[in-house]
Amino acid sequence: MQISFKNVSYIYQPKTPFEYKALQDLSFTIPSGSFVAVIGHTGSGKSTLLQHLNGLLAPTHGEVEIGDYKIQADEKNKQLKSLREQVGVVFQYPEHQLFEETVYKDIAFGPTNFGVEKDEIDDRVERTIDSVGLSSDMLERSPFDLSGGQMRRVAIAGVLAMEPSVLVLDEPTAGLDPRGQREMMDMFYQLHRDQQLTTVLVTHSMEDALAYADYVLVMDQGQLYMEGEPLEVFHQKEALNDVGLDVPEIIEFITKFEQKFDTSMQYTNQPLSQFAEQLKNKLKGGHHDE
Amino acid sequence: MERSFLTFNNVSFQYREDYPWVLQNVTLNVKPNEWVAIIGHNGSGKSTMAKLMNGLLFPQHGSVVVDGEELAEETIWEIRKKVGMVFQNPDNQFVGTTVKDDVAFGLENHGVPREEMIKRIQQSLETVGMSSYENQEPHRLSGGQKQRVAIASVLAVSPELIIFDEATAMLDPKGRREIMNTVNHLRRERDVSIITITHDLNEVAMADRVIVMNKGEVWHEGTPREIFAKQAELTDIGLDAPFVTKLAHELKDMGLDLEMEPINHEEMLDALCKYHLKT
Numbered sequence A: 001m002q003i004s005f006k007n008v009s010y011i012y013q014p015k016t017p018f019e020y021k022a023l024q025d026l027s028f029t030i031p032s033g034s035f036v037a038v039i040g041h042t043g044s045g046k047s048t049l050l051q052h053l054n055g056l057l058a059p060t061h062g063e064v065e066i067g068d069y070k071i072q073a074d075e076k077n078k079q080l081k082s083l084r085e086q087v088g089v090v091f092q093y094p095e096h097q098l099f100e101e102t103v104y105k106d107i108a109f110g111p112t113n114f115g116v117e118k119d120e121i122d123d124r125v126e127r128t129i130d131s132v133g134l135s136s137d138m139l140e141r142s143p144f145d146l147s148g149g150q151m152r153r154v155a156i157a158g159v160l161a162m163e164p165s166v167l168v169l170d171e172p173t174a175g176l177d178p179r180g181q182r183e184m185m186d187m188f189y190q191l192h193r194d195q196q197l198t199t200v201l202v203t204h205s206m207e208d209a210l211a212y213a214d215y216v217l218v219m220d221q222g223q224l225y226m227e228g229e230p231l232e233v234f235h236q237k238e239a240l241n242d243v244g245l246d247v248p249e250i251i252e253f254i255t256k257f258e259q260k261f262d263t264s265m266q267y268t269n270q271p272l273s274q275f276a277e278q279l280k281n282k283l284k285g286g287h288h289d290e
Numbered sequence B: 001m002e003r004s005f006l007t008f009n010n011v012s013f014q015y016r017e018d019y020p021w022v023l024q025n026v027t028l029n030v031k032p033n034e035w036v037a038i039i040g041h042n043g044s045g046k047s048t049m050a051k052l053m054n055g056l057l058f059p060q061h062g063s064v065v066v067d068g069e070e071l072a073e074e075t076i077w078e079i080r081k082k083v084g085m086v087f088q089n090p091d092n093q094f095v096g097t098t099v100k101d102d103v104a105f106g107l108e109n110h111g112v113p114r115e116e117m118i119k120r121i122q123q124s125l126e127t128v129g130m131s132s133y134e135n136q137e138p139h140r141l142s143g144g145q146k147q148r149v150a151i152a153s154v155l156a157v158s159p160e161l162i163i164f165d166e167a168t169a170m171l172d173p174k175g176r177r178e179i180m181n182t183v184n185h186l187r188r189e190r191d192v193s194i195i196t197i198t199h200d201l202n203e204v205a206m207a208d209r210v211i212v213m214n215k216g217e218v219w220h221e222g223t224p225r226e227i228f229a230k231q232a233e234l235t236d237i238g239l240d241a242p243f244v245t246k247l248a249h250e251l252k253d254m255g256l257d258l259e260m261e262p263i264n265h266e267e268m269l270d271a272l273c274k275y276h277l278k279t
């Protein structure tokens, strides 16, 4: 589903002394089927933005469009329930929201609430537990007997069981070990492709934004600070540093290398082995004194 | 032998008799003023070790010795003055309504007299660079600032060892840098041992020594350079090597052998420079 924000502003606790403008005049479009990374320092408005995607928050000004759904300021939204069926949100530390006695019940909770038939629910539970990389032997176990990483996968399976067409992820790999992080991101990427999802990922890992996203939105103080394809965005190191963000480590390294050896190098997402080869050639080629 | 500030002698631990052993035969030392990083996959026992270090848990086998005293019910209060802990979640560590109150709280718990308290609060907030925020309400602070206040609260008690249990995991890159700068500053300013439990490899590279945990056992220990050299094995136990290490290994594979195992950008650039001059 295509997502577009038109001049969206959001104010927390308006007309009180605590009034806070968390989003300001935000406009962008995410085409259906794309994988978008949202980056920005803490407090820049990323989570507030995400909560507009499934109607948890409605804009104070402006308009949000998700597929055929419109969410506008000051308008009661009747279609909210079906919007939430379409947009699955994995919040930060989703494992903290597990509460059922068995893994099965936790995964089935959403579809049950939305009145899906029992047989269909069984099917979905089987399919989603598999797609998050857990065995169906686990279905009758208590989610609280699982490891943290497994619990998080159960929580994600619960979101997937709604069969959403938009998947929204708020820092899904926080707290996982390196292997857990990689497996989790590979899993989302595979789901994204297999199920033709539109994926919106909030992340602090510039590496992940570079590796998985085809478009990046950069937030600062509630505003859209920059947008573009990952390589385009990450080549603007100074501008990113100005708003407290880093560039992926390899790009950082290239900048230092260029300075030290007074040369220039391109990063185009080439594999590390190829990058090493280029580096070696630069060193070999650079030393001929004229 | 050099004096050890913290020692685990053959420590084994299980949460309940009918539960599996979480730590098995763990032996380790941390010297005064030493910075030790502990890494390991989720569930490898790192947080359990941290809790054994200040008497939140006690081992079934073996012993934990802090500053020459074995941890036991009778010694925990003395030992907790010497061992401070900073946890992962910045939002769960606040008790006071202002920054100053929060730091004061820890001191009241340790029965520090008022005059002395005021002095220590000021000093520790200064060390973490939060003096100008002393009357702020905690919820108005960023994650990195909250963690710095948590560090100040620990510092005020003048511990000799501070344990950071994934204290940067929930922070953005800027917040992480703030904490690491604070740790570095701390090491210059005071005599204190540091243990950082982390998945962030660039944090690991800053430590004096690294202990790698795997399935409740010490898998290896050594300098960051020695540990990162085991790149392939690290991957096997669910961990990873830093970018610079991976690049060095790629270069080596194509016959470009660098003089030492570089562990940060500066060392890598220097090594490349030397190679460049030789060719």
Ligand SMILES: Nc1ncnc2c1ncn2[C@@H]1O[C@H](COP(=O)(O)OP(=O)(O)O)[C@@H](O)[C@H]1O
Pocket: A012, A013, A020, A022, A040, A041, A042, A043, A044, A045, A046, A047, A048, A049
């Ligand atoms: N319920 C709320 N009431 C008032 N202010 C809020 C509330 N939730 C968030 N904010 C403020 O809005 C800003 C943006 O927050 P958030 O969207 O959570 O940012 P991010 O996810 O980028 O860290 C922050 O300054 C935050 O303090």
Ligand SMILES: Nc1ncnc2c1ncn2[C@@H]1O[C@H](COP(=O)(O)OP(=O)(O)O)[C@@H](O)[C@H]1O
Pocket: A147, B015, B019, B022, B040, B041, B042, B043, B044, B045, B046, B047, B048, B049
């Ligand atoms: N309170 C507890 N009760 C039972 N088992 C626990 C408890 N806390 C941790 N464990 C188990 O002990 C093992 C080690 O956990 P932990 O020390 O938290 O590892 P780490 O910090 O390396 O991720 C894990 O298998 C975990 O499930």
Ligand SMILES: [Mg+2]
Pocket: A046, A047
């Ligand atoms: Mg957020």
Ligand SMILES: [Mg+2]
Pocket: B046, B047, B048, B166
């Ligand atoms: Mg832990």
